[in-house]
Amino acid sequence: MDDTGIGVVLLGYGAIGQAVHRMLAPVADSVRVLGALDRAALEGTAGQVRMAGPAGQEVPVLELGAAIELADVILECASPAAVRAYGPGIIGAGTDLLVASLGALVDGRLRETLLERGPGRCHLSTGAIGGLDLIRASAGTIESIELSTRKPPAALLHPGLPTALRASIARAETTGSSRHVFGGSVADAVRLFPSNINVAAALGLAAGDMDLVRVDIVADPSATLTGHAIEVHGSGGHYRFGIENFPDPDNPATSALTARSTVSGLLRLAGHGPHFI
Numbered sequence: 154m155d156d157t158g159i160g161v162v163l164l165g166y167g168a169i170g171q172a173v174h175r176m177l178a179p180v181a182d183s184v185r186v187l188g189a190l191d192r193a194a195l196e197g198t199a200g201q202v203r204m205a206g207p208a209g210q211e212v213p214v215l216e217l218g219a220a221i222e223l224a225d226v227i228l229e230c231a232s233p234a235a236v237r238a239y240g241p242g243i244i245g246a247g248t249d250l251l252v253a254s255l256g257a258l259v260d261g262r263l264r265e266t267l268l269e270r271g272p273g274r275c276h277l278s279t280g281a282i283g284g285l286d287l288i289r290a291s292a293g294t295i296e297s298i299e300l301s302t303r304k305p306p307a308a309l310l311h312p313g314l315p316t317a318l319r320a321s322i323a324r325a326e327t328t329g330s331s332r333h334v335f336g337g338s339v340a341d342a343v344r345l346f347p348s349n350i351n352v353a354a355a356l357g358l359a360a361g362d363m364d365l366v367r368v369d370i371v372a373d374p375s376a377t378l379t380g381h382a383i384e385v386h387g388s389g390g391h392y393r394f395g396i397e398n399f400p401d402p403d404n405p406a407t408s409a410l411t412a413r414s415t416v417s418g419l420l421r422l423a424g425h426g427p428h429f430i
């Protein structure tokens with residue numbers, strides 16, 4: 154990559170990866186997409202090296218070694234499993250990583266490997282919410298954080314759900330009424346909804362303690378937006394954030410803001426301000 158920008162490899166080329174590719178096209182002199190590392194693409198193309206990108210662009214499909222070799226930064230927008238599988242190798246090889254699937258970091262050992270060992274640097278995307286700067290600044294003074302997330306049932310359903318929970322979410326759909334389907338810790342929320350509740354892990358990471366965060370999830374068949382109501386209480390003050398996100402058109406489980414947040418993060422890594430710190 155030349156001096157005027159950074160090169161990024163997209164780890165995950167689904168709704169977020171493709172939206173990021175589209176959004177970066179006009180600023181390619183600052184952040185250039187060098188390729189994508191995607192399980193489905195690697196399996197599906199059987200040796201072919203390209204897949205269709207936005208507006209007719211193509212992007213090389215890369216294996217991990219080539220991705221590490223080429224990239225200034227790898228943007229993970231795949232799954233918590235991908236963070237576990239690839240994160241330590243990327244950081245250990247000295248390449249920087251920007252993580253969207255923050256739920257993976259409920260695992261303390263992985264968190265330490267990614268955030269503290271280096272030599273690559275691990276950056277955390279703000280993803281689908283805001284206010285993390287304030288929570289980070291208040292770490293040590295926070296007594297509790299309550300997160301109540303409201304999504305349409307279809308955005309919560311996934312093949313790995315336990316039968317009873319699946320039935321509870323499906324009942325919201327069939328009765329047409331909203332239903333509280335989960336209450337508990339970040340670790341349990343992430344275990345049951347690995348790709349749906351990264352915001353809970355983001356709050357715990359910002360606060361410096363996952364155990365401060367209580368998570369409630371409501372399946373709401375009338376919801377057209379994804380809602381996150383966040384209440385933070387502590388000796389430094391009380392804060393409330395209400396976030397209502399439009400879903401990504403390609404994946405109802407993902408808020409469209411998430412791709413924009415990762416683009417904003419990449420531009421910041423490329424030196425673009427303004428920098429709020």
Ligand SMILES: NC(=O)c1ccc[n+]([C@@H]2O[C@H](COP(=O)([O-])OP(=O)(O)OC[C@H]3O[C@@H](n4cnc5c(N)ncnc54)[C@H](O)[C@@H]3O)[C@@H](O)[C@H]2O)c1
Pocket residue numbers: 164165166167168169170190191192193194230231232233234235236238253254255278279280281282347348349351352355401403404406407408411
């Ligand atoms: N931080 C946040 O607020 C936030 C919000 C939404 C989504 N996310 C995370 O972003 C992830 C991607 O979201 P999306 O809407 O683009 O999902 P998506 O299902 O549309 O796309 C995911 C892509 O990643 C690929 N992939 C998945 N696991 C992989 C692995 N182990 N190795 C290689 N490729 C793999 C899949 O083949 C797919 O193409 C979600 O799983 C979620 O964890 C974070």
